[in-house]
Amino acid sequence: MSFDSLPLHDALLEKIVFDWPKAEVKVSLSAFVTKGLIAVPYILSFESVTALECPRCNEWGPSNSILDAKSSGNEFTLQMQSGDVIKVKAASYVFKSGSL
Numbered sequence: 095m096s097f098d099s100l101p102l103h104d105a106l107l108e109k110i111v112f113d114w115p116k117a118e119v120k121v122s123l124s125a126f127v128t129k130g131l132i133a134v135p136y137i138l139s140f141e142s143v144t145a146l147e148c149p150r151c152n153e154w155g156p157s158n159s160i161l162d163a164k165s166s167g168n169e170f171t172l173q174m175q176s177g178d179v180i181k182v183k184a185a186s187y188v189f190k191s192g193s194l
Contacts (some may be wrong), residue, residue, distance in 0.1 A: 096165075097165040100189050101126060102125060102138075105160045106133060106158055106159055107123050107158045108123055108124065109122040110122075110180070112143070117141070117142050117143045117144070118139060118140065118141055119139070119140040119182055120137055120194060121138040121139075122193055122194040123137075123138065123160070124136070135191065136189060136190065136192065137191075137194060138188075138189050139187060140182045141185055141186050141188070142184055142185035142186065144183045145181070145182070146181070146183075147181040147182075150176075151176075151178055152176045152178065153177030153178070154175065154176055155176060157174060157176040159175040160173070160174060161173045168183055168184060169183050170183075170184065170187060
């Protein structure tokens with residue numbers, strides 16, 4: 095499944111962990127993977143990470159909900175409903191059920 099089509103709209107971001115020695119970023123979230131059902135725990139992992147931008151300015155007001163997710167080449171972005179944009183530059187990603 096392409097990054098842009100992952101079921102991340104309205105997912106609730108819970109935690110971001112950057113494992114520096116492994117060059118891996120793990121995003122813990124609750125995602126609505128099946129329409130009409132409750133959000134379930136998922137992990138969005140990025141591998142061979144070279145950059146992470148993670149502002150938390152809440153320009154549009156506080157929120158931990160994801161508005162949109164997009165990718166371009168090796169840059170992955172999560173537009174938060176707070177107005178913040180989280181950017182990860184990585185070689186690849188994995189989206190799987192579970193929690194940190």
